Amino acid sequence: MVLTATPLLALTAQDVMSREVVTIPRQMSLGDAARLLRRAQVSGAPVVDEQGRCVGVLSAGDFLRWAEDGCPEGGEVDVRTCSYQVDGRLLDGKEAVICTLAEGACPLQAMRPTTAGRRTAVCLRPRGVLCDWQQINEDVPAGAASRYMTADVVTASPHMPLPELARMMVDAHIHRVPVVDERGRPIGVVSSTDVLAAVARDGLRSFGPAQTPKEDSHELP
Secondary structure (H helix, E strand, C coil): CCCCCCCHHHCEHHHHCECCCCCEECCCEHHHHHHHHHHHCCCEEEEECCCCCEEEEEEHHHHHHHHHCCCCCCCCCCCCCCCCEEEEECCCCCEEEEECCCCCCCCCEEEEECHHHCEEEEECCCCCCCCCHHHCCCCCCCCEHHHCCECCCCCECCCCEHHHHHHHHHHHCCCEEEEECCCCCEEEEEEHHHHHHHHHHHHHHHCCCCCCCCCCCCCCC
16 A cells, blocks of 8 residues: 555545455466465455456455355365364263364353363364364365356446445445556555544644643743
8 A cells, every 4th residue: 555645535546455365266276266365365366368368356255155064065064264173072972073273262162171170162162163264174175266266346447436345345245456557457455444544644644743831931911
């Protein structure tokens, strides 16, 4: 995002967008795309064709829909989306999914007794836990990312006014918009965080420079 003194209502998409764009080739496998997003520490990115044109967006929501659909092509076992889960067995002999985090570290834990008076944490939602979607494991299928992306993508031009862009994000219920050039190639991404940051900077400017209290005067009027 480029810092600017331009008034809020005069800002455009190119003034607030992040210019280091992570893109996903549409033929990249879903698993490789998940690892790419994890390395880049972002929750979504534009999917591009062989000409570099934006053809969709792959985000955490797409992984969630894949999991909710029963993880098609992901193997016979339901995918786990938390890397702190391990298979185990309780004191009564029942199988359970054990949480390896410390007690109290996750709200989805329930403590159960084990041998020798010890206790272990059991996961209450062993499938479909998306508190951190980036922990998705190797059960992700090898199918192309284009099969799982959101194809009805909303994009913006670099010169779209920020108020119009914000309204478009609200109406579409999305948190990021790829900014594309005249050929449809991503040149930036505007996220809801970028919009909020611009609003916050404008609000700080409206207060003006910090006022320093005057020192008490001991002179008589």
